Amino acid sequence: MAKMLISRFAPSPTGRLHLGHGFSALRAYDLARAADGRFLLRIEDIDPARCRPEHVAGIIEDLAWLGLDWDEPPVFQSQRLPLYAAALDRLKAAGLAYPCFCTRTRIAVEIAASAAAPHGPDGPLYPGICRRLSDADRAARIAAGEAHAWRLDVEKAEALAGPLTWHDARAGAVTAIPAIHGDIVLARKDAPTSYHLAVTVDDAAQGVTDVVRGQDLFAATHVHRLLQALLGLPVPRYHHHALLTDDRGERLAKRAGSPTLASMRAGGADAGKLVAQLRKPRP
Ligand code: GLU
Numbered sequence: 001m002a003k004m005l006i007s008r009f010a011p012s013p014t015g016r017l018h019l020g021h022g023f024s025a026l027r028a029y030d031l032a033r034a035a036d037g038r039f040l041l042r043i044e045d046i047d048p049a050r051c052r053p054e055h056v057a058g059i060i061e062d063l064a065w066l067g068l069d070w071d072e073p074p075v076f077q078s079q080r081l082p083l084y085a086a087a088l089d090r091l092k093a094a095g096l097a098y099p100c101f102c103t104r105t106r107i108a109v110e111i112a113a114s115a116a117a118p119h120g121p122d123g124p125l126y127p128g129i130c131r132r133l134s135d136a137d138r139a140a141r142i143a144a145g146e147a148h149a150w151r152l153d154v155e156k157a158e159a160l161a162g163p164l165t166w167h168d169a170r171a172g173a174v175t176a177i178p179a180i181h182g183d184i185v186l187a188r189k190d191a192p193t194s195y196h197l198a199v200t201v202d203d204a205a206q207g208v209t210d211v212v213r214g215q216d217l218f219a220a221t222h223v224h225r226l227l228q229a230l231l232g233l234p235v236p237r238y239h240h241h242a243l244l245t246d247d248r249g250e251r252l253a254k255r256a257g258s259p260t261l262a263s264m265r266a267g268g269a270d271a272g273k274l275v276a277q278l279r280k281p282r283p
Pocket of ligand 1: 010011012044199212213217
């Protein structure tokens with residue numbers, strides 16, 4: 001018997017949802033419902049500086065307004081920190097993670113001083129300053145209580161994992177190229193995990209078979225695929241969808257001040273019509 005399809009919507013409660021979120025949630029929901037599968041809601045609230053409880057309530061209200069329901073109580077990443085810590089411990093034990101004491105300024109100075117700083121999808125890559133520290137230096141600085149993040153030694157990790165592929169519904173078979181992100185952060189100075197580690201651990205722990213999310217996270221999947229290999233986790237199917245854009249072709253985003261679902265509702269929008277519009281086939 002084929003495994004039951006499980007999809008999820010995983011918003012970060014840093015603001016109210018806009019139409020693009022609604023679109024993404026609906027795609028994940030429809031995929032599960034069409035396959036008689038399960039649809040999960042996961043609140044990605046690991047960033048204490050940006051996440052707010054009132055936005056969690058707002059997200060739940062917005063999704064319910066669109067007519068979505070989920071098959072298990074929502075899961076909160078802030079309540080699952082031991083799971084991420086255990087995954088990080090495994091990467092540390094395998095010698096694949098190192099402490100990084102750098103401040104943003106220190107990194108920026110190093111990048112500015114380099115003639116050809118390599119860039120990834122999200123900007124300049126971490127220049128590897130703390131990768132070059134000795135074990136003794138690391139131990140001394142940790143013992144002295146110096147604040148630090150943990151980074152993945154991507155070159156070492158890739159060498160250990162060997163060649164990897166993953167499948168995307170639109171792109172087909174994709175060869176993973178995690179090194180384009182450099183030594184990503186696994187645990188932040190101000191949060192005991194990072195998006196990449198938490199999302200990978202949770203999709204596996206929740207049995208997610210199908211990850212539906214925007215094309216903006218396509219490149220992140222390269223590193224999620226590597227973490228899956230290192231942690232011995234199953235590999236879901238991926239469905240990265242095109243992002244909704246406004247009349248000027250700009251992608252919808254909180255930052256761009258795109259109208260929220262809440263403001264549309266307050267303005268008298270009809271949820272049924274909106275959902276029908278979002279469900280119209282598009283490339
Ligand atoms: N929490 C992420 C966001 O709101 C999405 C994570 C994912 O779908 O993998 O952008």
